[in-house]
Amino acid sequence: MDNTEKPTTPELADSTEQRIFDAAHQVFVQKGLDGAKMQEIADHAGINKALLHYYFRTKEKLFEMVAKAVINRAFPAVQQLIEADMPLEQKIERFVDFYIDLISRNPFVPLFIIGEINKHPDQFFEKIIPAAPPRPERFFRQVEEAVAEGRIRPISPRHLLVNVLSMCVFPIVARPMLRIVMGMSSQELNLFLKERKEEVKSFIFAALRP
Amino acid sequence: MDNTEKPTTPELADSTEQRIFDAAHQVFVQKGLDGAKMQEIADHAGINKALLHYYFRTKEKLFEMVAKAVINRAFPAVQQLIEADMPLEQKIERFVDFYIDLISRNPFVPLFIIGEINKHPDQFFEKIIPAAPPRPERFFRQVEEAVAEGRIRPISPRHLLVNVLSMCVFPIVARPMLRIVMGMSSQELNLFLKERKEEVKSFIFAALRP
DNA sequence: AAAAAATTTAACCAGATGGTTAAATCGGCG
DNA sequence: CGCCGATTTAACCATCTGGTTAAATTTTTT
Numbered sequence: 001m002d003n004t005e006k007p008t009t010p011e012l013a014d015s016t017e018q019r020i021f022d023a024a025h026q027v028f029v030q031k032g033l034d035g036a037k038m039q040e041i042a043d044h045a046g047i048n049k050a051l052l053h054y055y056f057r058t059k060e061k062l063f064e065m066v067a068k069a070v071i072n073r074a075f076p077a078v079q080q081l082i083e084a085d086m087p088l089e090q091k092i093e094r095f096v097d098f099y100i101d102l103i104s105r106n107p108f109v110p111l112f113i114i115g116e117i118n119k120h121p122d123q124f125f126e127k128i129i130p131a132a133p134p135r136p137e138r139f140f141r142q143v144e145e146a147v148a149e150g151r152i153r154p155i156s157p158r159h160l161l162v163n164v165l166s167m168c169v170f171p172i173v174a175r176p177m178l179r180i181v182m183g184m185s186s187q188e189l190n191l192f193l194k195e196r197k198e199e200v201k202s203f204i205f206a207a208l209r210p
Numbered sequence: 211m212d213n214t215e216k217p218t219t220p221e222l223a224d225s226t227e228q229r230i231f232d233a234a235h236q237v238f239v240q241k242g243l244d245g246a247k248m249q250e251i252a253d254h255a256g257i258n259k260a261l262l263h264y265y266f267r268t269k270e271k272l273f274e275m276v277a278k279a280v281i282n283r284a285f286p287a288v289q290q291l292i293e294a295d296m297p298l299e300q301k302i303e304r305f306v307d308f309y310i311d312l313i314s315r316n317p318f319v320p321l322f323i324i325g326e327i328n329k330h331p332d333q334f335f336e337k338i339i340p341a342a343p344p345r346p347e348r349f350f351r352q353v354e355e356a357v358a359e360g361r362i363r364p365i366s367p368r369h370l371l372v373n374v375l376s377m378c379v380f381p382i383v384a385r386p387m388l389r390i391v392m393g394m395s396s397q398e399l400n401l402f403l404k405e406r407k408e409e410v411k412s413f414i415f416a417a418l419r420p
Numbered sequence: 421a422a423a424a425a426a427t428t429t430a431a432c433c434a435g436a437t438g439g440t441t442a443a444a445t446c447g448g449c450g
Numbered sequence: 451c452g453c454c455g456a457t458t459t460a461a462c463c464a465t466c467t468g469g470t471t472a473a474a475t476t477t478t479t480t
Contacts (some may be wrong), residue, residue, distance in 0.1 A: 051457060
Protein backbone atom coordinates (compact mmCIF):
# COMPACT_ATOMS: atom_id res chain seq x y z
CA MET A 1 0.00 0.00 0.00
CA ASP A 2 2.37 2.65 1.19
CA ASN A 3 5.80 1.63 0.05
CA THR A 4 7.57 4.90 0.77
CA GLU A 5 10.72 4.64 2.78
CA LYS A 6 10.94 6.02 6.25
CA PRO A 7 14.23 7.20 7.64
CA THR A 8 15.79 5.50 10.62
CA THR A 9 18.22 7.12 12.99
CA PRO A 10 19.39 3.91 14.67
CA GLU A 11 20.00 5.23 18.18
CA LEU A 12 16.43 6.33 18.58
CA ALA A 13 14.78 3.51 16.70
CA ASP A 14 11.22 2.81 17.77
CA SER A 15 11.20 5.63 20.30
CA THR A 16 8.31 8.07 20.34
CA GLU A 17 10.65 10.76 19.14
CA GLN A 18 11.47 8.64 16.14
CA ARG A 19 7.82 7.89 15.43
CA ILE A 20 7.11 11.60 15.44
CA PHE A 21 10.04 12.31 13.21
CA ASP A 22 8.98 9.65 10.74
CA ALA A 23 5.46 11.03 10.66
CA ALA A 24 6.79 14.53 10.10
CA HIS A 25 9.02 13.19 7.36
CA GLN A 26 6.14 11.63 5.55
CA VAL A 27 3.79 14.59 5.86
CA PHE A 28 6.36 17.27 5.04
CA VAL A 29 7.65 15.42 2.00
CA GLN A 30 4.18 14.88 0.63
CA LYS A 31 2.66 18.27 1.39
CA GLY A 32 5.52 20.68 1.77
CA LEU A 33 6.13 23.19 4.54
CA ASP A 34 2.98 25.23 3.93
CA GLY A 35 0.71 22.30 3.21
CA ALA A 36 1.74 20.30 6.27
CA LYS A 37 -0.16 20.92 9.51
CA MET A 38 1.24 20.11 12.93
CA GLN A 39 -2.03 18.46 13.89
CA GLU A 40 -1.77 16.14 10.92
CA ILE A 41 1.74 15.18 11.90
CA ALA A 42 0.58 14.47 15.45
CA ASP A 43 -2.31 12.36 14.18
CA HIS A 44 0.00 10.48 11.89
CA ALA A 45 2.37 9.73 14.75
CA GLY A 46 -0.52 8.61 16.94
CA ILE A 47 0.05 11.29 19.57
CA ASN A 48 -1.31 14.74 20.34
CA LYS A 49 -0.18 18.25 19.64
CA ALA A 50 1.14 18.89 23.14
CA LEU A 51 3.54 16.00 22.97
CA LEU A 52 4.56 16.92 19.48
CA HIS A 53 5.63 20.36 20.63
CA TYR A 54 7.24 18.80 23.70
CA TYR A 55 9.65 16.82 21.55
CA PHE A 56 10.11 19.31 18.72
CA ARG A 57 9.64 22.87 19.83
CA THR A 58 8.54 24.51 16.59
CA LYS A 59 7.38 23.61 13.12
CA GLU A 60 10.36 25.42 11.65
CA LYS A 61 12.89 23.36 13.59
CA LEU A 62 11.12 20.12 12.81
CA PHE A 63 10.97 20.99 9.15
CA GLU A 64 14.61 21.93 9.12
CA MET A 65 15.57 18.57 10.59
CA VAL A 66 13.40 16.68 8.13
CA ALA A 67 14.68 18.64 5.16
CA LYS A 68 18.27 18.05 6.20
CA ALA A 69 17.60 14.35 6.61
CA VAL A 70 16.01 14.19 3.17
CA ILE A 71 18.86 15.78 1.32
CA ASN A 72 21.53 14.00 3.32
CA ARG A 73 19.87 10.75 2.43
CA ALA A 74 19.24 11.56 -1.24
CA PHE A 75 22.42 13.01 -2.64
CA PRO A 76 25.28 11.02 -1.09
CA ALA A 77 23.75 7.79 -2.37
CA VAL A 78 23.78 9.12 -5.90
CA GLN A 79 27.19 10.67 -5.57
CA GLN A 80 28.65 7.45 -4.28
CA LEU A 81 27.41 5.34 -7.15
CA ILE A 82 28.17 7.83 -9.88
CA GLU A 83 31.73 8.24 -8.65
CA ALA A 84 32.36 4.57 -7.87
CA ASP A 85 35.35 2.65 -9.22
CA MET A 86 33.61 0.69 -11.93
CA PRO A 87 33.58 0.47 -15.73
CA LEU A 88 31.34 3.07 -17.38
CA GLU A 89 28.91 0.65 -18.98
CA GLN A 90 28.38 -1.30 -15.80
CA LYS A 91 28.05 1.90 -13.84
CA ILE A 92 25.28 3.18 -16.08
CA GLU A 93 23.42 -0.11 -15.82
CA ARG A 94 23.60 -0.19 -12.05
CA PHE A 95 22.80 3.47 -11.80
CA VAL A 96 19.57 3.11 -13.74
CA ASP A 97 18.48 0.10 -11.70
CA PHE A 98 19.42 1.68 -8.42
CA TYR A 99 18.00 5.07 -9.13
CA ILE A 100 14.66 3.91 -10.48
CA ASP A 101 14.29 1.75 -7.38
CA LEU A 102 15.25 4.61 -5.10
CA ILE A 103 12.84 7.09 -6.64
CA SER A 104 10.07 4.49 -6.79
CA ARG A 105 10.38 4.05 -3.06
CA ASN A 106 10.47 7.81 -2.49
CA PRO A 107 8.44 9.28 -5.32
CA PHE A 108 7.74 12.57 -3.54
CA VAL A 109 11.30 13.43 -2.59
CA PRO A 110 12.47 15.11 -5.81
CA LEU A 111 9.31 17.16 -5.99
CA PHE A 112 9.73 18.11 -2.35
CA ILE A 113 13.27 19.36 -2.82
CA ILE A 114 12.53 21.32 -5.98
CA GLY A 115 9.27 22.73 -4.69
CA GLU A 116 10.63 23.89 -1.36
CA ILE A 117 13.60 25.54 -3.00
CA ASN A 118 11.22 27.35 -5.34
CA LYS A 119 9.03 28.54 -2.49
CA HIS A 120 11.66 29.42 0.09
CA PRO A 121 15.00 29.69 -1.69
CA ASP A 122 16.73 31.69 1.04
CA GLN A 123 16.12 29.40 3.98
CA PHE A 124 16.85 26.31 1.99
CA PHE A 125 20.21 27.36 0.67
CA GLU A 126 21.19 28.92 3.99
CA LYS A 127 20.16 26.31 6.50
CA ILE A 128 19.52 23.05 4.73
CA ILE A 129 22.06 22.63 1.95
CA PRO A 130 25.50 21.68 3.26
CA ALA A 131 28.87 22.63 1.87
CA ALA A 132 29.47 22.53 -1.86
CA PRO A 133 29.00 18.96 -3.01
CA PRO A 134 31.77 17.46 -5.14
CA ARG A 135 31.12 17.33 -8.85
CA PRO A 136 30.95 13.96 -10.56
CA GLU A 137 34.39 14.47 -12.06
CA ARG A 138 35.34 10.83 -12.28
CA PHE A 139 32.19 9.96 -14.20
CA PHE A 140 32.88 12.80 -16.60
CA ARG A 141 36.42 11.56 -17.15
CA GLN A 142 35.19 8.04 -17.76
CA VAL A 143 32.84 9.28 -20.47
CA GLU A 144 35.57 11.33 -22.09
CA GLU A 145 37.90 8.34 -22.09
CA ALA A 146 35.25 6.09 -23.58
CA VAL A 147 34.67 8.66 -26.30
CA ALA A 148 38.40 9.01 -26.97
CA GLU A 149 38.73 5.25 -27.26
CA GLY A 150 35.84 5.19 -29.70
CA ARG A 151 33.88 2.87 -27.40
CA ILE A 152 30.94 5.24 -27.44
CA ARG A 153 29.67 7.97 -29.72
CA PRO A 154 30.97 11.45 -28.92
CA ILE A 155 28.76 13.09 -26.31
CA SER A 156 28.92 15.74 -23.62
CA PRO A 157 29.37 13.93 -20.30
CA ARG A 158 27.17 16.34 -18.44
CA HIS A 159 24.35 16.03 -20.93
CA LEU A 160 24.63 12.28 -20.80
CA LEU A 161 24.29 12.30 -17.03
CA VAL A 162 21.33 14.65 -17.17
CA ASN A 163 19.68 12.52 -19.84
CA VAL A 164 20.03 9.44 -17.67
CA LEU A 165 18.76 11.23 -14.61
CA SER A 166 15.82 12.69 -16.51
CA MET A 167 14.64 9.40 -17.93
CA CYS A 168 14.88 7.70 -14.54
CA VAL A 169 13.35 10.35 -12.34
CA PHE A 170 10.83 12.23 -14.42
CA PRO A 171 8.33 9.49 -15.27
CA ILE A 172 7.98 8.49 -11.64
CA VAL A 173 7.74 12.02 -10.32
CA ALA A 174 5.42 13.20 -13.07
CA ARG A 175 3.12 10.24 -12.75
CA PRO A 176 -0.05 12.34 -12.38
CA MET A 177 0.88 14.31 -15.49
CA LEU A 178 1.66 11.23 -17.52
CA ARG A 179 -1.77 9.90 -16.73
CA ILE A 180 -3.21 12.92 -18.47
CA VAL A 181 -0.78 13.26 -21.35
CA MET A 182 -0.66 9.57 -22.23
CA GLY A 183 -4.22 8.83 -21.28
CA MET A 184 -3.27 5.84 -19.13
CA SER A 185 -5.07 4.38 -16.14
CA SER A 186 -3.32 3.94 -12.81
CA GLN A 187 -2.90 0.24 -13.50
CA GLU A 188 -1.52 0.76 -16.97
CA LEU A 189 0.95 3.23 -15.49
CA ASN A 190 2.15 0.70 -12.93
CA LEU A 191 2.92 -1.81 -15.64
CA PHE A 192 4.51 0.87 -17.76
CA LEU A 193 6.81 2.02 -14.97
CA LYS A 194 7.93 -1.53 -14.33
CA GLU A 195 9.16 -1.80 -17.90
CA ARG A 196 11.19 1.36 -17.54
CA LYS A 197 14.45 -0.05 -16.18
CA GLU A 198 15.08 -2.22 -19.22
CA GLU A 199 13.67 0.32 -21.63
CA VAL A 200 15.85 3.16 -20.33
CA LYS A 201 18.99 1.07 -20.33
CA SER A 202 18.49 -0.11 -23.88
CA PHE A 203 17.70 3.42 -25.00
CA ILE A 204 20.87 4.79 -23.45
CA PHE A 205 23.15 2.11 -24.81
CA ALA A 206 21.56 2.47 -28.22
CA ALA A 207 22.29 6.18 -28.13
CA LEU A 208 25.87 5.52 -27.10
CA ARG A 209 26.70 3.12 -29.95
CA PRO A 210 29.62 4.56 -31.91
CA MET B 211 14.45 39.30 -15.67
CA ASP B 212 11.18 37.50 -15.40
CA ASN B 213 10.60 35.72 -18.65
CA THR B 214 7.63 33.64 -17.55
CA GLU B 215 4.62 33.87 -19.78
CA LYS B 216 1.45 35.47 -18.62
CA PRO B 217 -1.86 34.38 -20.04
CA THR B 218 -3.95 36.77 -22.02
CA THR B 219 -7.69 36.53 -22.41
CA PRO B 220 -7.98 39.01 -25.27
CA GLU B 221 -11.39 40.48 -24.43
CA LEU B 222 -10.25 41.66 -21.04
CA ALA B 223 -6.72 42.62 -21.95
CA ASP B 224 -5.25 45.29 -19.74
CA SER B 225 -8.32 45.50 -17.53
CA THR B 226 -7.93 45.42 -13.78
CA GLU B 227 -9.60 42.05 -13.77
CA GLN B 228 -6.94 40.76 -16.11
CA ARG B 229 -4.12 42.27 -14.08
CA ILE B 230 -5.46 40.51 -11.01
CA PHE B 231 -5.82 37.24 -12.85
CA ASP B 232 -2.28 37.47 -14.19
CA ALA B 233 -0.95 38.17 -10.73
CA ALA B 234 -2.89 35.24 -9.33
CA HIS B 235 -1.56 33.08 -12.14
CA GLN B 236 2.00 33.93 -11.33
CA VAL B 237 1.69 33.52 -7.57
CA PHE B 238 -0.37 30.33 -7.65
CA VAL B 239 1.90 28.65 -10.17
CA GLN B 240 5.01 29.51 -8.19
CA LYS B 241 3.74 28.83 -4.69
CA GLY B 242 0.78 26.49 -5.04
CA LEU B 243 -2.63 26.79 -3.44
CA ASP B 244 -1.41 26.60 0.16
CA GLY B 245 1.68 28.73 -0.32
CA ALA B 246 -0.11 31.53 -2.12
CA LYS B 247 -1.64 34.29 0.00
CA MET B 248 -4.43 36.55 -1.21
CA GLN B 249 -2.57 39.57 0.11
CA GLU B 250 0.44 38.66 -1.98
CA ILE B 251 -1.71 38.36 -5.07
CA ALA B 252 -3.23 41.77 -4.35
CA ASP B 253 0.20 43.32 -3.85
CA HIS B 254 1.41 41.73 -7.04
CA ALA B 255 -1.55 43.15 -8.96
CA GLY B 256 -1.00 46.58 -7.43
CA ILE B 257 -4.37 46.67 -5.71
CA ASN B 258 -5.78 45.88 -2.27
CA LYS B 259 -7.51 42.92 -0.74
CA ALA B 260 -10.99 44.43 -0.87
CA LEU B 261 -10.84 44.91 -4.60
CA LEU B 262 -9.36 41.49 -5.09
CA HIS B 263 -12.33 39.91 -3.37
CA TYR B 264 -14.63 42.24 -5.28
CA TYR B 265 -13.51 40.79 -8.60
CA PHE B 266 -12.93 37.19 -7.52
CA ARG B 267 -15.09 36.21 -4.62
CA THR B 268 -12.99 33.46 -3.04
CA LYS B 269 -9.51 32.03 -3.19
CA GLU B 270 -10.93 28.71 -4.25
CA LYS B 271 -12.71 30.12 -7.28
CA LEU B 272 -9.71 32.15 -8.31
CA PHE B 273 -7.48 29.13 -7.97
CA GLU B 274 -9.86 27.00 -9.94
CA MET B 275 -9.87 29.51 -12.79
CA VAL B 276 -6.10 29.76 -12.80
CA ALA B 277 -5.63 26.02 -12.66
CA LYS B 278 -8.04 25.50 -15.54
CA ALA B 279 -6.26 28.14 -17.58
CA VAL B 280 -2.92 26.49 -16.88
CA ILE B 281 -3.90 23.03 -18.01
CA ASN B 282 -5.96 24.24 -20.95
CA ARG B 283 -2.93 26.14 -22.11
CA ALA B 284 -0.41 23.38 -21.46
CA PHE B 285 -1.84 20.17 -22.83
CA PRO B 286 -3.58 21.07 -26.09
CA ALA B 287 -0.39 22.61 -27.43
CA VAL B 288 1.47 19.38 -26.85
CA GLN B 289 -1.34 17.23 -28.13
CA GLN B 290 -1.59 19.24 -31.30
CA LEU B 291 2.06 18.95 -32.19
CA ILE B 292 2.43 15.31 -31.25
CA GLU B 293 -0.56 14.35 -33.35
CA ALA B 294 0.20 16.62 -36.29
CA ASP B 295 0.39 15.38 -39.85
CA MET B 296 4.14 15.33 -40.28
CA PRO B 297 6.93 12.78 -40.77
CA LEU B 298 8.12 11.21 -37.54
CA GLU B 299 11.68 12.51 -37.67
CA GLN B 300 10.60 16.05 -38.37
CA LYS B 301 7.96 15.82 -35.69
CA ILE B 302 10.47 14.80 -33.06
CA GLU B 303 12.78 17.63 -34.03
CA ARG B 304 10.08 20.24 -33.85
CA PHE B 305 8.69 18.78 -30.67
CA VAL B 306 11.98 19.06 -28.84
CA ASP B 307 12.50 22.64 -29.97
CA PHE B 308 8.96 23.65 -29.20
CA TYR B 309 8.70 21.92 -25.89
CA ILE B 310 12.01 23.11 -24.48
CA ASP B 311 11.00 26.65 -25.44
CA LEU B 312 7.59 26.24 -23.87
CA ILE B 313 8.87 24.88 -20.58
CA SER B 314 11.68 27.44 -20.46
CA ARG B 315 9.08 30.17 -20.62
CA ASN B 316 6.93 28.44 -17.97
CA PRO B 317 9.37 26.57 -15.79
CA PHE B 318 7.02 26.31 -12.81
CA VAL B 319 4.02 24.91 -14.64
CA PRO B 320 4.87 21.19 -14.63
CA LEU B 321 5.78 21.30 -10.97
CA PHE B 322 2.58 23.16 -10.23
CA ILE B 323 0.41 20.57 -11.93
CA ILE B 324 2.13 17.60 -10.35
CA GLY B 325 2.34 19.17 -6.93
CA GLU B 326 -1.26 20.27 -6.76
CA ILE B 327 -2.50 16.88 -7.91
CA ASN B 328 -0.40 15.27 -5.19
CA LYS B 329 -1.75 17.59 -2.52
CA HIS B 330 -5.40 17.78 -3.55
CA PRO B 331 -6.10 14.90 -5.92
CA ASP B 332 -9.88 14.99 -5.49
CA GLN B 333 -10.56 18.61 -6.37
CA PHE B 334 -8.13 18.57 -9.22
CA PHE B 335 -9.51 15.57 -11.03
CA GLU B 336 -13.09 16.63 -10.33
CA LYS B 337 -13.08 20.30 -11.15
CA ILE B 338 -9.98 21.13 -13.12
CA ILE B 339 -9.24 18.30 -15.50
CA PRO B 340 -11.56 18.26 -18.51
CA ALA B 341 -12.92 15.28 -20.35
CA ALA B 342 -10.65 12.39 -21.18
CA PRO B 343 -7.89 13.73 -23.39
CA PRO B 344 -7.22 11.82 -26.62
CA ARG B 345 -4.25 9.53 -26.58
CA PRO B 346 -1.38 10.20 -28.95
CA GLU B 347 -2.45 7.32 -31.18
CA ARG B 348 -1.16 8.73 -34.42
CA PHE B 349 2.31 9.27 -32.98
CA PHE B 350 2.33 5.71 -31.71
CA ARG B 351 1.34 4.42 -35.12
CA GLN B 352 4.03 6.48 -36.79
CA VAL B 353 6.66 4.94 -34.52
CA GLU B 354 5.38 1.45 -35.17
CA GLU B 355 5.46 2.05 -38.90
CA ALA B 356 8.97 3.42 -38.77
CA VAL B 357 10.05 0.35 -36.82
CA ALA B 358 8.33 -1.99 -39.25
CA GLU B 359 10.04 -0.27 -42.17
CA GLY B 360 13.37 -0.65 -40.41
CA ARG B 361 13.88 3.11 -40.46
CA ILE B 362 14.45 3.10 -36.70
CA ARG B 363 15.51 0.59 -34.11
CA PRO B 364 12.65 -1.37 -32.49
CA ILE B 365 11.29 0.57 -29.54
CA SER B 366 8.11 0.93 -27.53
CA PRO B 367 6.34 4.08 -28.78
CA ARG B 368 5.15 5.03 -25.36
CA HIS B 369 8.59 4.72 -23.83
CA LEU B 370 10.03 6.76 -26.65
CA LEU B 371 7.56 9.54 -26.03
CA VAL B 372 8.21 9.48 -22.29
CA ASN B 373 11.96 9.54 -22.90
CA VAL B 374 11.64 12.60 -25.10
CA LEU B 375 9.36 14.33 -22.63
CA SER B 376 11.65 13.51 -19.73
CA MET B 377 14.78 14.87 -21.34
CA CYS B 378 13.04 18.07 -22.36
CA VAL B 379 11.12 18.84 -19.21
CA PHE B 380 13.12 17.50 -16.30
CA PRO B 381 16.32 19.53 -16.55
CA ILE B 382 14.40 22.79 -16.66
CA VAL B 383 12.01 21.87 -13.89
CA ALA B 384 14.67 20.34 -11.69
CA ARG B 385 17.03 23.24 -12.11
CA PRO B 386 17.56 23.77 -8.36
CA MET B 387 18.35 20.08 -7.94
CA LEU B 388 20.76 20.01 -10.86
CA ARG B 389 22.66 22.85 -9.31
CA ILE B 390 23.32 20.63 -6.34
CA VAL B 391 23.88 17.31 -8.10
CA MET B 392 26.08 18.69 -10.84
CA GLY B 393 27.69 21.38 -8.76
CA MET B 394 27.01 24.08 -11.32
CA SER B 395 26.54 27.80 -10.81
CA SER B 396 23.44 29.57 -12.02
CA GLN B 397 25.36 30.95 -15.00
CA GLU B 398 26.83 27.59 -15.93
CA LEU B 399 23.33 26.16 -15.79
CA ASN B 400 22.00 28.80 -18.16
CA LEU B 401 24.62 27.93 -20.73
CA PHE B 402 24.04 24.24 -20.18
CA LEU B 403 20.30 24.53 -20.72
CA LYS B 404 20.83 26.43 -23.95
CA GLU B 405 22.81 23.51 -25.36
CA ARG B 406 20.01 21.11 -24.51
CA LYS B 407 17.91 21.37 -27.67
CA GLU B 408 20.69 20.15 -29.95
CA GLU B 409 22.01 17.71 -27.41
CA VAL B 410 18.63 16.07 -26.82
CA LYS B 411 17.84 15.80 -30.51
CA SER B 412 21.15 14.17 -31.34
CA PHE B 413 20.78 11.79 -28.40
CA ILE B 414 17.33 10.71 -29.51
CA PHE B 415 18.25 10.20 -33.14
CA ALA B 416 21.36 8.32 -32.11
CA ALA B 417 19.23 6.01 -30.00
CA LEU B 418 16.84 5.48 -32.90
CA ARG B 419 19.47 4.42 -35.45
CA PRO B 420 18.62 0.93 -36.70
C1' DA C 421 -20.37 70.12 -12.77
C1' DA C 422 -23.02 66.10 -11.64
C1' DA C 423 -23.55 61.30 -11.74
C1' DA C 424 -21.71 56.84 -11.88
C1' DA C 425 -18.24 53.60 -11.53
C1' DA C 426 -13.85 52.07 -9.74
C1' DT C 427 -10.82 51.90 -5.95
C1' DT C 428 -9.13 52.69 -1.31
C1' DT C 429 -9.38 52.88 3.62
C1' DA C 430 -9.99 50.87 7.83
C1' DA C 431 -12.24 48.39 10.71
C1' DC C 432 -13.97 44.13 11.69
C1' DC C 433 -15.21 38.87 11.96
C1' DA C 434 -14.47 33.92 12.04
C1' DG C 435 -11.84 30.06 11.58
C1' DA C 436 -7.51 27.76 11.30
C1' DT C 437 -3.16 27.14 13.06
C1' DG C 438 1.18 27.32 15.82
C1' DG C 439 2.27 27.23 20.34
C1' DT C 440 1.83 27.12 25.64
C1' DT C 441 0.42 25.61 30.10
C1' DA C 442 -1.20 23.25 34.30
C1' DA C 443 -3.34 19.59 35.94
C1' DA C 444 -4.78 14.89 35.37
C1' DT C 445 -3.78 10.20 33.96
C1' DC C 446 -1.30 6.27 32.68
C1' DG C 447 2.42 2.87 32.86
C1' DG C 448 6.37 0.69 34.32
C1' DC C 449 9.51 -0.19 38.15
C1' DG C 450 11.73 -0.46 42.68
C1' DC D 451 2.02 0.17 46.97
C1' DG D 452 4.13 4.37 45.70
C1' DC D 453 7.22 6.88 42.83
C1' DC D 454 8.51 8.89 38.36
C1' DG D 455 8.62 9.84 33.76
C1' DA D 456 5.72 9.69 29.65
C1' DT D 457 1.47 11.08 27.78
C1' DT D 458 -3.09 13.03 27.62
C1' DT D 459 -6.61 16.41 28.40
C1' DA D 460 -8.44 20.69 27.90
C1' DA D 461 -8.26 25.12 28.12
C1' DC D 462 -6.15 28.98 26.45
C1' DC D 463 -3.43 32.70 23.60
C1' DA D 464 -1.60 35.14 19.58
C1' DT D 465 -1.24 35.38 14.96
C1' DC D 466 -2.35 34.73 10.31
C1' DT D 467 -5.47 34.54 6.83
C1' DG D 468 -9.70 34.48 4.09
C1' DG D 469 -13.48 37.20 3.74
C1' DT D 470 -16.91 41.16 4.56
C1' DT D 471 -18.61 45.73 5.01
C1' DA D 472 -19.61 50.73 4.95
C1' DA D 473 -17.96 54.87 4.10
C1' DA D 474 -14.60 57.82 1.89
C1' DT D 475 -12.01 58.93 -2.07
C1' DT D 476 -10.58 58.93 -6.71
C1' DT D 477 -11.44 58.30 -11.56
C1' DT D 478 -14.32 58.10 -15.45
C1' DT D 479 -18.33 59.13 -17.90
C1' DT D 480 -22.14 61.95 -19.14
